[in-house]
Amino acid sequence: MTDIFSQQPIDTLITCDWIIPVTAGDPVLEQHAIAVHQGKIVDVLATADALQTYSAKHLHKLPQHALIPGFINAHTHSAMNLFRGMSDDLALMDWLNNHIWPAEAKWLSKDFVADGSRLAIAEMIKGGITCFNDMYFFPNVTARIASETGIRATVGLIVFDFPSAWGEGPDDYFQKGLSVHAEFRNHPLIQTALAPHAPYTVSDAPLSRVRMLADELDIPVHIHLHETNDEVQGSLRDHGERPMARLQRLGLLNSQLIAVHMTQLTDDEIELAAASGIHVVHCPQSNLKLASGFTPVGRLQRAGVNVCIGTDGAASNNDLDMLDEMRTAATLAKAVDNNARTLPAADALRAATINGAKALGIDSFTGSLQIGKSADMVAIDLHNLRTQPVHHALSQVVYAASSSQVSDVWVNGKQLLANHRLLTLDEDAILENSREWLKKIQN
Amino acid sequence: MTDIFSQQPIDTLITCDWIIPVTAGDPVLEQHAIAVHQGKIVDVLATADALQTYSAKHLHKLPQHALIPGFINAHTHSAMNLFRGMSDDLALMDWLNNHIWPAEAKWLSKDFVADGSRLAIAEMIKGGITCFNDMYFFPNVTARIASETGIRATVGLIVFDFPSAWGEGPDDYFQKGLSVHAEFRNHPLIQTALAPHAPYTVSDAPLSRVRMLADELDIPVHIHLHETNDEVQGSLRDHGERPMARLQRLGLLNSQLIAVHMTQLTDDEIELAAASGIHVVHCPQSNLKLASGFTPVGRLQRAGVNVCIGTDGAASNNDLDMLDEMRTAATLAKAVDNNARTLPAADALRAATINGAKALGIDSFTGSLQIGKSADMVAIDLHNLRTQPVHHALSQVVYAASSSQVSDVWVNGKQLLANHRLLTLDEDAILENSREWLKKIQN
Numbered sequence: 001m002t003d004i005f006s007q008q009p010i011d012t013l014i015t016c017d018w019i020i021p022v023t024a025g026d027p028v029l030e031q032h033a034i035a036v037h038q039g040k041i042v043d044v045l046a047t048a049d050a051l052q053t054y055s056a057k058h059l060h061k062l063p064q065h066a067l068i069p070g071f072i073n074a075h076t077h078s079a080m081n082l083f084r085g086m087s088d089d090l091a092l093m094d095w096l097n098n099h100i101w102p103a104e105a106k107w108l109s110k111d112f113v114a115d116g117s118r119l120a121i122a123e124m125i126k127g128g129i130t131c132f133n134d135m136y137f138f139p140n141v142t143a144r145i146a147s148e149t150g151i152r153a154t155v156g157l158i159v160f161d162f163p164s165a166w167g168e169g170p171d172d173y174f175q176k177g178l179s180v181h182a183e184f185r186n187h188p189l190i191q192t193a194l195a196p197h198a199p200y201t202v203s204d205a206p207l208s209r210v211r212m213l214a215d216e217l218d219i220p221v222h223i224h225l226h227e228t229n230d231e232v233q234g235s236l237r238d239h240g241e242r243p244m245a246r247l248q249r250l251g252l253l254n255s256q257l258i259a260v261h262m263t264q265l266t267d268d269e270i271e272l273a274a275a276s277g278i279h280v281v282h283c284p285q286s287n288l289k290l291a292s293g294f295t296p297v298g299r300l301q302r303a304g305v306n307v308c309i310g311t312d313g314a315a316s317n318n319d320l321d322m323l324d325e326m327r328t329a330a331t332l333a334k335a336v337d338n339n340a341r342t343l344p345a346a347d348a349l350r351a352a353t354i355n356g357a358k359a360l361g362i363d364s365f366t367g368s369l370q371i372g373k374s375a376d377m378v379a380i381d382l383h384n385l386r387t388q389p390v391h392h393a394l395s396q397v398v399y400a401a402s403s404s405q406v407s408d409v410w411v412n413g414k415q416l417l418a419n420h421r422l423l424t425l426d427e428d429a430i431l432e433n434s435r436e437w438l439k440k441i442q443n
Numbered sequence: 444m445t446d447i448f449s450q451q452p453i454d455t456l457i458t459c460d461w462i463i464p465v466t467a468g469d470p471v472l473e474q475h476a477i478a479v480h481q482g483k484i485v486d487v488l489a490t491a492d493a494l495q496t497y498s499a500k501h502l503h504k505l506p507q508h509a510l511i512p513g514f515i516n517a518h519t520h521s522a523m524n525l526f527r528g529m530s531d532d533l534a535l536m537d538w539l540n541n542h543i544w545p546a547e548a549k550w551l552s553k554d555f556v557a558d559g560s561r562l563a564i565a566e567m568i569k570g571g572i573t574c575f576n577d578m579y580f581f582p583n584v585t586a587r588i589a590s591e592t593g594i595r596a597t598v599g600l601i602v603f604d605f606p607s608a609w610g611e612g613p614d615d616y617f618q619k620g621l622s623v624h625a626e627f628r629n630h631p632l633i634q635t636a637l638a639p640h641a642p643y644t645v646s647d648a649p650l651s652r653v654r655m656l657a658d659e660l661d662i663p664v665h666i667h668l669h670e671t672n673d674e675v676q677g678s679l680r681d682h683g684e685r686p687m688a689r690l691q692r693l694g695l696l697n698s699q700l701i702a703v704h705m706t707q708l709t710d711d712e713i714e715l716a717a718a719s720g721i722h723v724v725h726c727p728q729s730n731l732k733l734a735s736g737f738t739p740v741g742r743l744q745r746a747g748v749n750v751c752i753g754t755d756g757a758a759s760n761n762d763l764d765m766l767d768e769m770r771t772a773a774t775l776a777k778a779v780d781n782n783a784r785t786l787p788a789a790d791a792l793r794a795a796t797i798n799g800a801k802a803l804g805i806d807s808f809t810g811s812l813q814i815g816k817s818a819d820m821v822a823i824d825l826h827n828l829r830t831q832p833v834h835h836a837l838s839q840v841v842y843a844a845s846s847s848q849v850s851d852v853w854v855n856g857k858q859l860l861a862n863h864r865l866l867t868l869d870e871d872a873i874l875e876n877s878r879e880w881l882k883k884i885q886n
Contacts, residue, residue, distance in 0.1 A: 082832060083834075084830075084831070084832065084834070084839075084843060085830075085833070085834045085835050085838035085839050085842060085843060086834040086835075088787070088788055088835075088838050088842060089777075089783060089784050089787040089788065090783050090784070091782075091783040091784075092783075094783075095783075119828065119831065122828050123828040123829050126828060127829075285774055287778065288774035288775050288777060288778040289773075289774040289777060289783070289842070290777070290783050291777040291778050291780070291781055291782055291783040291785070292778070293778065294778060314843075317842075318838065318839075318842040318843040319829045319842075319843045319845075320829075321829065321845070324767070328771065330732075331728055331731035331732040332731050332775075334532075334731060334732060334733070334734040335730065335731040335734050335735070335736065335737060337734070338734055339534075339734055340532060340533050340534040340535075340537075340538075340732070340733050340734040341532050341533070341534075342734070344531070344532040345531055345532065383874060384874075385562065385565050385566040385569060385870065385873065385874065386566050386570075386762045386763075386764065387527075387528075388527070388562065388874055388877040388878065388881075389525060389527065389877040389878060389880055389881035389884075390528070390881065391526075391527070391528045391529040391881065391884070391885075392528050392529075392531075395528035395531050395761065396527075396528050396761075399528060399531060399732070399760075399761040399762075400527060400528060400757070400761040400762045402762075402764075402845060402846065402847055403829075403845065404845055404847030427828065430828065431826060431827075431828065431831055434831040434832040435831070435832060437832055438831075438832035438833065438834065441832075441834075442834075
């Protein structure tokens with residue numbers, strides 16, 4: 001008998017057919033529940049026990065759903081959503097020099113970044129992303145929009161050699177970045193990272209300053225690295241060394257470094273990545289579309305490197321769909337490694353969740369469903385033609401589910417998506433606003 | 444002024460913001476309409492003119508939608524949907540020998556094929572597939588289910604050396620196949636193809652008979668070919684020649700041949716493929732997941748080979764999502780070819796539609812939206828967070844849209860999906876039936 005007087009009052013109880021906590025041993029817990037109080041996971045237990053033990057203000061019964069940690073999109077450029085599909089079928093430098101950078105020169109503004117970020121964050125929440133690692137101009141604006149919507153974000157304090165609407169040059173970027181860092185330093189959801197764009201757009205002096213500030217502020221460094229063969233050849237030509245060697249010389253290869261792409265790697269560089277403790281963000285769809293190359297995920301993992309997953313920006317991907325990106329990562333890694341056992345489903349889900357948290361230095365409080373961590377959780381409805389029958393819930397999540405099956409999302413215990421409906425954003429207004437931008441850009 | 448008395452009565456008129464007919468020059472027609480009468484496309488014209496010219500029994504106004512030819516899934520094993528996610532992260536022969544073939548030995552039956560086909564066809568219609576090329580046991584059952592649901596299908600008359608629940612051996616497979624061919628020979632939606640499973644499962648004598656029957660019946664030959672390096676090495680060991688050379692010796696390399704996978708190809712074999720006029724079905728997600736290899740799509744296309752796209756079966760993919768498969772094909776082809784201009788969006792859409800129709804020999808009446816062709820059409824709702832803003836409708840369809848945005852589907856002018864709802868299948872009953880199969884298989 002349930003004695004309601006002895007039940008423990010909590011904020012939220014969620015019961016599911018499957019909970020995939022992404023913890024040691026990769027368990028799939030059937031008929032389990034998660035108890036949440038004051039933003040934190042306070043219990044993970046069998047549903048029958050949970051219903052006896054807890055009295056919840058909000059009870060969500062989600063049969064046929066899998067509950068997983070929210071996806072951590074470890075690399076994106078949110079505001080670029082407004083450039084989605086503007087220029088396809090081009091290689092990286094052609095695409096940047098002749099399409100993206102001219103468009104940015106023309107359109108970049110606070111309003112552009114606010115509206116683009118809002119569109120991106122809405123897309124990300126609907127697809128089960130609870131945290132994103134951003135690199136773009138006006139990071140204060142993206143941080144503000146993220147904060148308003150309740151999603152978790154690490155905003156990059158971007159640094160380039162050249163000027164933009166956001167800053168006049170390295171000194172100005174650092175000054176503005178430091179002020180963004182100060183503004184959000186005690187924010188419960190927003191973190192910052194230093195974000196020198198790439199070795200080919202930032203010279204030695206500002207890169208050295210990045211290293212110094214990363215030490216001082218104890219925040220990550222987020223950079224595009226070894227994205228294409230052209231980048232490597234250009235560095236050999238201009239600096240007499242490969243980009244990784246240059247970053248090593250400048251003291252940047254350490255566990256604070258989040259190195260994005262890494263498609264061009266020698267065996268020695270893979271060993272160096274492992275030995276120095278850098279984190280690698282794999283963006284398979286962007287690498288394929290821009291013909292940048294193939295990240296050696298299997299070899300990196302065997303060397304002990306922490307590999308996580310990012311969508312990249314919508315201008316090169318062309319969506320911010322981590323479920324789909326995870327699936328591409330899981331299948332592509334097998335073909336590249338010539339081994340169908342490489343990056344199995346459980347490893348792919350780790351790469352898309354807890355590994356991203358490790359890279360961002362926030363794994364102590366997010367990235368897996370464990371008692372004491374923040375309730376950053378996503379429910380995926382497997383009662384769908386494309387995920388039936390459910391022989392293995394983990395397989396259906398990684399290899400078959402569509403982001404349209406993401407039904408509910410919580411960050412820090414607060415619900416942001418309820419039965420496919422955004423609670424903190426006005427979807428119709430965002431769609432209308434995007435069409436307004438299209439009209440402006442096309443004129 | 445519209446003079447309603449002079450308007451031409453037709454069955455159906457569909458107005459859309461964008462029609463992508465997949466015809467010469469790859470036009471994207473804005474604010475256009477398609478007029479359909481007695482199953483056929485009778486006009487493609489500006490919406491304003493269409494509303495004056497035609498009086499339709501069914502008028503579908505689909506603003507913010509793109510209308511495209513239905514996807515042609517050029518290779519699948521429909522009934523295997525019931526094995527979706529049963530065994531992942533394995534190489535082809537391990538997966539076949541130790542998982543799939545034992546499961547088939549235990550479960551294969553008319554009921555299994557009927558229920559699996561129904562689940563697959565429901566998934567395919569919801570994802571905008573209007574025609575599929577199937578290879579599996581009990582093709583008569585799959586043909587019957589397809590016919591009941593109104594989807595177009597080419598069912599493979601499967602041939603193996605070894606027995607199965609469907610046949611005792613080659614002679615029996617041919618006899619049963621011929622009877623399926625006779626049963627459906629005048630069916631408006633169902634075609635047949637000879638389907639010797641693969642070079643490594645069918646010996647020379649039945650392959651020769653396949654060639655003879657293909658001539659006699661004038662139907663395609665559907666075979667797995669050069670799927671893995673193991674297959675090629677095995678053929679060298681057992682036959683002293685590579686599989687393509689063996690098929691050439693047996694007279695099978697001609698424009699009736701639909702060669703699936705083709706990940707292992709020398710330059711000479713690419714030339715041979717072009718010279719002989721065979722069609723290649725690219726199944727990128729299956730090839731990646733089973734670590735089979737990389738089909739050289741760019742090189743095949745430059746040689747002049749007709750390349751189409753298939754999902755493969757859900758046991759190896761793990762979904763039947765042609766939009767997603769098309770996107771993987773388009774992006775993967777660039778990286779494999781080291782050229783971001785390879786397989787641009789328009790080419791990828793051709794590969795997923797008209798090229799499949801060519802391979803199946805049905806391009807005279809389907810595969811593109813042209814006057815006189817069957818009305819096999821799919822509407823994709825681009826008014827969605829992941830496809831806004833619409834700089835280019837073709838880009839959004841190929842690089843960003845999700846199959847969940849497929850709203851309406853017609854085959855031969857008959858509507859099979861209306862505003863995301865299946866009209867000829869009971870989705871709830873199919874989901875329930877799939878769960879029943881799960882219980883049986885797990886016990």
